[in-house]
Each structure stands twice: as structure tokens, then as C-alpha cells.
Amino acid sequence: MHSRWILRSLIASALATSAQAAVLPDVQKSSSWYSNAEQVITNKLGQTTKDKAKNVILFVGDGMGISTLTAARILQGQLAGQSGEEGYLSFETFPYSAQVKTYNVDAQTPDSAGTMTAMISGVKTDVGVIGVDEDIERGNCATVKGNELVSAVELAEIRGLSTGVVSTARITHATPAATYAKSADRNWEDVSDMPEAAVAGGCEDIASQLVNFEKNLEIRFPGIDVDGIEVAMGGGRRHFLPKDAAFNSADARSEVEGDRTDERDLTAEWQTTYSNGTYVMDKAGFDAIDASTATKVLGLFNESHMQYEADRANDIAGEPSLSEMTSKAIDILDNNDKGYLLVVESGRIDHGHHAGNAYNALYDTVEFAKAVQAAADATDPEETLILVTADHSHVFTIAGYPKRGNPILGKVVSVGSDEPSLASDGMPYTTLGYTNGRGFADLGSETNADAIYGIDPNAGRKDISAVDTTAPGFHQETTIPLSSETHAGEDISLHAKGPGAHLAQGVVEQNVVFHLINQSLGLLND
Numbered sequence: 052m053h054s055r056w057i058l059r060s061l062i063a064s065a066l067a068t069s070a071q072a073a074v075l076p077d078v079q080k081s082s083s084w085y086s087n088a089e090q091v092i093t094n095k096l097g098q099t100t101k102d103k104a105k106n107v108i109l110f111v112g113d114g115m116g117i118s119t120l121t122a123a124r125i126l127q128g129q130l131a132g133q134s135g136e137e138g139y140l141s142f143e144t145f146p147y148s149a150q151v152k153t154y155n156v157d158a159q160t161p162d163s164a165g166t167m168t169a170m171i172s173g174v175k176t177d178v179g180v181i182g183v184d185e186d187i188e189r190g191n192c193a194t195v196k197g198n199e200l201v202s203a204v205e206l207a208e209i210r211g212l213s214t215g216v217v218s219t220a221r222i223t224h225a226t227p228a229a230t231y232a233k234s235a236d237r238n239w240e241d242v243s244d245m246p247e248a249a250v251a252g253g254c255e256d257i258a259s260q261l262v263n264f265e266k267n268l269e270i271r272f273p274g275i276d277v278d279g280i281e282v283a284m285g286g287g288r289r290h291f292l293p294k295d296a297a298f299n300s301a302d303a304r305s306e307v308e309g310d311r312t313d314e315r316d317l318t319a320e321w322q323t324t325y326s327n328g329t330y331v332m333d334k335a336g337f338d339a340i341d342a343s344t345a346t347k348v349l350g351l352f353n354e355s356h357m358q359y360e361a362d363r364a365n366d367i368a369g370e371p372s373l374s375e376m377t378s379k380a381i382d383i384l385d386n387n388d389k390g391y392l393l394v395v396e397s398g399r400i401d402h403g404h405h406a407g408n409a410y411n412a413l414y415d416t417v418e419f420a421k422a423v424q425a426a427a428d429a430t431d432p433e434e435t436l437i438l439v440t441a442d443h444s445h446v447f448t449i450a451g452y453p454k455r456g457n458p459i460l461g462k463v464v465s466v467g468s469d470e471p472s473l474a475s476d477g478m479p480y481t482t483l484g485y486t487n488g489r490g491f492a493d494l495g496s497e498t499n500a501d502a503i504y505g506i507d508p509n510a511g512r513k514d515i516s517a518v519d520t521t522a523p524g525f526h527q528e529t530t531i532p533l534s535s536e537t538h539a540g541e542d543i544s545l546h547a548k549g550p551g552a553h554l555a556q557g558v559v560e561q562n563v564v565f566h567l568i569n570q571s572l573g574l575l576n577d
């Protein structure tokens with residue numbers, strides 16, 4: 052190319068650039084919307100990320116679809132006295148993100164068993180099955196053998212890393228179970244939940260698999276020596292105790308707390324296996340754990356699922372929050388110089404939605420964001436990859452044309468108005484709603500969303516003129532009556548920061564999450 056031509060075009064382009072910049076009026080250039088957004092791009096230009104991590108923390112907000120993120124972000128801001136829309140949940144400020152396709156091999160709209168198996172083993176599978184591939188026949192014990200997958204938690208253990216599984220759901224529930232168990236049915240949480248043929252066929256219930264994790268892994272791979280999951284905390288005590296009131300804990304809700312019909316007390320078995328470990332079942336026991344010296348912790352804080360965050364004060368013996376469990380787990384796991392893999396699930400976002408109660412789904416999402424922030428604060432961004440995602444969405448919508456700052460749990464009030472907008476039927480309507488489910492209920496100050504299951508479903512339009520829709524016990528209206536609100540099939544999001552985070556981008560299948568973990572930790576490297 053001719054050098055004079057190059058010089059001429061350089062001068063022309065320099066003139067064009069400065070003339071170009073002068074086109075922008077002051078109102079635009081001096082707008083904070085403009086400069087704040089420009090800063091986002093400047094920050095991205097300086098962004099660099101390493102490939103290899105020492106530790107990985109995978110956070111899963113169960114049922115935390117995009118509309119849940121938006122609504123929870125607004126609620127979080129409004130709780131802090133702001134308008135709400137302009138804020139971010141902690142992980143929404145992470146530098147990298149991707150859009151994730153959630154379908155199961157045999158289902159357009161997925162469940163938590165198939166999705167978590169995909170995330171933690173790298174292989175998509177059928178709805179309702181745990182840690183096994185699509186060649187399984189759900190509910191058929193005989194089809195498990197030969198179809199078992201190896202999870203990232205198992206690989207991390209084999210590599211000598213410490214591992215942890217934390218959930219506000221029962222620790223035997225689908226999402227946490229997929230990290231350590233193989234089961235033809237997600238509902239086989241204890242032996243009493245299994246068909247006789249499955250027990251006779253040698254299939255082991257999920258709670259038993261948690262307690263026998265180390266032994267089972269060593270039998271499966273002769274010659275390896277692992278030390279077992281360091282931290283397991285959540286709910287679900289009923290699946291670990293015999294069906295005998297003599298075994299009730301001080302936290303028991305039912306007359307007979309345990310469900311097991313094989314007379315086994317798995318909490319005692321666990322304590323025999325890990326004589327230097329600590330079994331805790333309430334907040335006082337949790338607080339007494341010295342994280343600097345603890346080597347093994349099993350925490351079962353509720354007979355069934357742990358309380359909703361908004362309902363936590365009503366627990367009988369007291370239980371820790373998700374952020375407290377997350378901080379404690381990290382403090383224990385980081386005693387291992389080789390690193391750790393920690394999986395944290397907020398299980399009850401999903402349950403709030405299933406009950407058609409946005410209040411609890413959103414308050415649990417805000418607590419989930421707090422737990423992620425606690426993890427970010429407690430770790431070195433140069434050595435810890437933090438992934439935050441959901442397993443699937445819900446039929447939860449943010450609708451109408453509410454004005455900026457309108458209470459997210461409130462009725463739609465339009466721009467320029469102070470009175471609720473009226474629908475064509477002359478009645479006000481809420482911003483948040485569900486396409487299907489149990490429908491409207493006004494349970495006032497009730498903070499347990501599951502109270503709805505004691506009341507008949509009530510779908511269709513109701514006159515909510517005199518109802519406080521921001522109260523904990525308000526259940527949103529719905530169109531299609533179902534015994535429980537359902538999952539939704541649209542994509543969810545993945546947010547990432549730390550070594551390897553830059554590989555989280557684009558639209559990806561859910562089983563890519565495993566490969567992000569594996570790439571960063573090098574779980575299969577020699």
C-alpha cells in the first residue's frame with residue numbers, strides 16, 4: 052500500500068473522529084447514564100483472567116429464572132430504601148455470564164434431578180434421575196448398574212481436594228443428591244420411599260449413599276483412597292433416623308421424626324465412621340463448630356427442608372442462614388492446601404414459587420445473593436472460581452406497566468398515577484404473577500409459603516382491592532389451576548468470576564457447567 056495514501060487516510064480518520072465526538076451534545080456526554088455505561092466498557096477492556104483455579108464454588112439457585120433475578124434485585128433495592136431497578140444482586144456484577152439451556156434428555160421443561168446431574172457430571176440425562184445417564188429407566192433399580200456417572204465432587208475427592216455440599220432443602224433432595232448419589236428415582240430419599248423390588252435389587256437409598264459416600268467410592272474404584280465429603284449441611288433429618296419416637300431430636304416437628312423403616316440411625320453411623328467429625332442439628336451446635344480445626348461436619352438442621360429465610364426465626368431449635376452455612380463451609384474447606392470444591396444450593400426459591408408465593412421466593416433469592424457475597428468476600432479472586440446459576444426457571448412474570456420504584460410485591464400503579472391501575476374487569480392486579488398453580492390466597496403475616504397446601508386451590512381473578520399484596524402470606528393469582536405451580540422451560544443464566552470465568556459466555560447447554568469446573572480445577576489431568 053502507498054505510504055502517502057496511508058498518511059492521508061490516517062489524517063482523515065483523525066479529523067473524522069474528533070468531528071464525530073463533537074456531534075454528541077452535552078446533555079448526552081454529561082449524562083450519568085452515558086458515563087456509567089461507558090465505564091463498563093472501559094473496565095472490560097482491562098479485564099484479564101487466569102485459566103486455572105485452586106478452588107471452585109458452584110452456587111445453584113433452585114428455580115431462579117431471569118424474572119426471579121430481576122424481581123429480587125428490585126426487592127433488595129427497595130428494602131434498602133431505593134427505587135430498586137438500578138441495583139444488582141451480588142453475582143450480577145460478576146464480569147462474565149452465559150445463557151444456559153436447561154432441557155432434560157426426555158423433557159422440554161426440566162426438573163432439578165436431571166439438571167443438576169448435567170451440571171455436576173457433564174452429561175444431560177432424563178427427568179427425575181440422579182447421577183445416572185439417559186439409558187436408565189426411571190424407577191427401575193436394575194437399570195442403574197453400568198449407567199452411573201462420576202460427579203465433579205467425586206473427582207475432586209479422588210484428587211485430594213476437600214469437598215462440601217450445602218443446601219436449604221433436604222440434603223437428600225434432587226440438587227444436593229446429584230453431587231454424591233446414583234439413583235433411578237429422585238424420590239428414593241430413604242429406604243421407606245423405595246419400592247420393595249428396588250431394595251431387594253440392591254439399590255441404596257440416597258441418605259444412606261451420603262453416609263456411605265467414602266466407602267462406596269473406594270469400592271467402585273479399587274486402589275483409591277478418599278477421605279469423604281468434608282462438609283454436608285442442610286435439612287432432611289427424617290431420612291437419617293429410624294421411624295421410632297425414641298430417636299426424635301429436640302428439633303422434631305412430627306410425633307415421630309424419623310422415616311427409616313430399616314431401624315438404621317444414619318447420624319450414629321456417620322459419627323462412628325468419622326469419630327473426629329461433628330454432627331450438629333441446630334444453630335447452637337453450628338455456632339460451636341471451630342472452623343479452624345473441624346475436619347468433618349454433618350449438619351441436619353430440620354426434619355424436612357430448612358425454613359424459608361423469612362420464616363427462619365420460627366424454627367424450633369434454631370438454624371443457620373444460607374450465608375452463615377456458606378461462610379462456615381469455606382472456613383472449614385480452605386484448611387486443605389490442595390483446594391476445594393463447594394456446592395451451595397438455595398433450595399427454597401423453588402419451593403416459594405411452587406407455592407405461588409413470590410414473597411418467599413424473592414426473600415430467599417436475596418439471602419442467596421448474600422451468601423454469594425459472603426463467598427466472594429472470604430476468597431481470593433486470583434485462586435477461586437465462583438459460578439452462580441440456576442437449574443431451571445418458573446412460570447413467574449413481571450407484568451403490566453408499573454412506574455419506576457413501584458413496590459415489586461405491590462399492585463400495578465402506572466406512570467403518573469398514585470392509584471392502582473384497573474384491568475378490564477374493573478379490578479386492580481399485581482405486577483408479579485404465575486401462569487399456573489394454586490392461585491390466590493391472603494394468609495396475611497404467614498411466613499411459611501407451604502401453608503398454602505392446607506387450603507383449596509383458588510385459580511382465576513379475585514378482587515384484591517383491600518388486600519395487602521406485599522404481605523408475606525399473599526399468594527399471587529393464576530390462570531391455570533394446578534396442585535403446584537410449575538417449572539418453566541426458558542433459558543436461565545450463569546454468572547462467573549475468578550480463574551476460568553472467561554470461558555462462561557454465549558448460549559450453552561447446562562452440562563457445560565461441569566466442564567467449566569473441570570477445566571479450572573484440572574480434575575482429570577495427570
Ligand SMILES: [Zn+2]
Pocket residue numbers: 208212213214277278279280281
Ligand atoms: Zn475429602
